[in-house]
Amino acid sequence: MSDVRTDSLxxxxxxxxxxxxxxxxxxxxAVLLSLVSVLPGIDRLVPGSPVTVIALVGAAVTIVIVALLVSLAPAVATLVRTAVDGPDPIVEDAATSAQLLVVFVAIIVGHRGLAPAVVPLLDDLAWAYDLLFLVLALPPLAVLAVHVYTSLDPVADVLAERVTDAKRDDFEES
Known part of the structure; x- marks a missing residue:
């Protein structure tokens, strides 16, 4: 039994x-990018382009941060599964919701971080950039909303049960 617990830990x-x-x-x-942003000449336009050097550096850093967040999402779900105590369906909903939230944040970070490098190149099609990220962000947000909605009753039941059990225990001790 202790081997299983040790492996789990x-x-x-x-x-x-x-x-x-x-x-x-x-x-x-993110901190390094903020330091790079104060370097001399970093706000100059790339020759023959409407994009600044800092926009290109920011886009590269954004891609790395988005990749890190997306790879972090399953680990967040695993941490929630091990840290949250409760009925399995509620724990699973919480883990899935946490994972979807990290993916959603990654999409929003990508949108904000890539915009300075991409939008100036699109001219009249800049709306397509926003539309692309809207289409990418809606599915995880919709599934997250469904998970939150479907877990309201079970979570409220568990909360009510724990509060009344605590009051009952306090009453019995008096």
């Missing part, structure tokens, strides 16, 4: 380590 530790490392890498890239 080791898996959890590795998941936490991986998630933490990816999150720290994303934060470090």
């Amino acid at each position: 080791e898996i959890e530790r590795e998941t936490i380590r991986r998630a933490g490392k990816l999150l720290l890498a994303a934060l470090a890239l």
Whole structure:
């Protein structure tokens, strides 16, 4: 029995380590980008282009951050499964919701970070850029909304049960 628990703790530790490392890498890239943005000449236009050097650097950093977030999403779901205590359907909904939220955030980060490098190149078609990211962001957001809606009753039941059990325990102790 202790071997199973040790294996479970080791898996959890590795998941936490991986998630933490990816999150720290994303934060470090964001800090580095802010430092790069104050370099001399970084706001100049690339010759023959309406795009600045910082926009290109920002786009490259954005792609890396989005990749880190997308690879972090399954680890977040695993962490939620191990950290949340409750009925399996509620825990699974919470894990899926957390994963979808990270994917949604990755899409929004991608939209914001790539815009300065892409939108100036599109001229009159800039609306297509927003439409593309809208189409990418709606499915995870819709599934997230469904998960939140379908879990309202079960979560409310568990909450009511735990509150009344706690009150009952307090009453019996008095």
